[in-house]
Amino acid sequence: MIGWIRYLGRSGLHFFERLGRGSIFFFNVLMGLPFLFFRFRLVIQQLYVVGVLSLLIIIVSGLFVGMVLGLQGYNTLVDFGAEESLGVMVALSLVRELGPVVSALLFAGRAGSALTAEIGLMKATEQLSGMEMMAVDPMSRVVAPRFLAGVISMPLLAAIFSAIGVMGGYFVGVGLLGVDTGAFWSQMQAKISWSDDILNGVIKSVVFGVVATWIAVFEGYDAIPTSEGVSRATTRTVVHTSLAILGVDFVLTALMFE
Amino acid sequence: MIQTRIVEIWVGLFIAGGIAALFVLAMKVSNISTFSKVEGYELTARFENVGGLKKTAPVTMAGVRIGRVGDITFDSTTYEAIVHLNIEKQYDKLPTDTTAGIFTAGLLGEQYVSLEAGGEEKYLANQDEIKITQSALVLEQVIGQFLFSKASEGGSSNGN
Incomplete structure (x- = not known):
């Protein structure tokens, strides 16, 4: 019994310790951001690694998610004779939920794990300590550009995901299943509002970008500097980011769409 | 490089x-693109019942959208709803005896305001009121009336 309570206490302490270290780390990263005004090239380099290299998987998944939504939505809506609403259904689900959430999950798998592994290995091979020895702050030189690149990439990737998904839904709905083109677009435009749906989706993806990149760079920076430690940190990044995104998404949805 | x-x-x-x-x-x-504030003028119309009419619902004439519903307010002295209609600038030749009605697009669709032109030679200007209006059709009321008339019909035929 005592052992069980002790275990609970230890994991609680461990959790809060990590949370505290993570918050201090987050604060330090924010402090490192002004440095990037003078070295924006570093951010561009990371935008390429984090954003451009994630494009392919985002585009392909967006296209297929949109096409599947078109197919499934059509099969349901046609029973009610409401297949003209297909456009609304596809676009609303993409813009509000699937675009930000699925692209954030893919981002965690594609870019977040790479960030953790990279920073973790830098730590394991003592590159970070080497930088400190040369009076270069690894926080602003290594971590901050990656963080900023992730936060910038996420909303752009989510927007691309949603736009491509709508095109996929259009392709299946109008091209293959014969929904009327005019009704598809006009119903969509009538029902979807710029400020309520699309801007809220963008806000969501910015928040996801902060959460996902924060977890990724923190796990890398906090990893035990062995090959096993780095591999564990990479796994933790993907699992924790996915859980955090789903949880944050629920809270944001509850706040935004009453 | x-x-x-x-x-x-x-x-x-x-x-x-x-x-x-x-x-x-x-x-x-x-x-x-459709919501951007268009140049136009505002008309008001009083309805006994607006049903499920909402802001930004279309205002049509002969089935063509000529504006959108602005505010919907309640007049506490006459117990009527006041609907403000934003009509686009180019449709400035609505006769003063134009009538307004609230209809439903399809059986379960959105509600919209439909205007029907009258024969007057004077035209409605900004802030004018449309005098002749037809309230929204509330499905429950219609069904209730139908059942009531059916029942009374059945009762009279039994009596004979």
Whole structure:
């Protein structure tokens, strides 16, 4: 019994310790951001690694998610004779939920794990300590550009995901299943509002970008500097980011769409 | 050096693509293009019952959208709803005896305001009121009336 309570206490302490270290780390990263005004090239380099290299998987998944939504939505809506609403259904689900959430999950798998592994290995091979020895702050030189690149990439990737998904839904709905083109677009435009749906989706993806990149760079920076430690940190990044995104998404949805 | 150039070009394309996607979502998917504040004038109409009419619902004439519903307010002295209609500028030749009705698009669709032109030679101007209106059809009331008339019909035939 005592052992069980002790275990609970230890994991609680461990959790809060990590949370505290993570918050201090987050604060330090924010402090490192002004440095990037003078070295924006570093951010561009990371935008390429984090954003451009994630494009392919985002585009392909967006296209297929949109096409599947078109197919499934059509099969349901046609029973009610409401297949003209297909456009609304596809676009609303993409813009509000699937675009930000699925692209954030893919981002965690594609870019977040790479960030953790990279920073973790830098730590394991003592590159970070080497930088400190040369009076270069690894926080602003290594971590901050990656963080900023992730936060910038996420909303752009989510927007691309949603736009491509709508095109996929259009392709299946109008091209293959014969929904009327005019009704598809006009119903969509009538029902979807710029400020309520699309801007809220963008806000969501910015928040996801902060959460996902924060977890990724923190796990890398906090990893035990062995090959096993780095591999564990990479796994933790993907699992924790996915859980955090789903949880944050629920809270944001509850706040935004009453 | 060539390496950095390619990286920069790709990043430029990525950012441009992301912004273009957002632009597509704004213009093609959302209502921002139709919702932008159009130049026009405002008319008011009083209804006994607006049913499920909402802000930004279309105002049509002969089935063509000529404006949108602005505010819907309640007049506490006459217990009527006041609907403000924003009509686009180019449709400025509505006769003063135009009538307004609230209809439903399809059986379960959205409600909209339909205007029907009268024969007067004077035209409605900004802030004028449409005098003749027809309230929204509330489905429950119609069904209730129908059942009531059926019942009374059945009762009279039994009596004979």
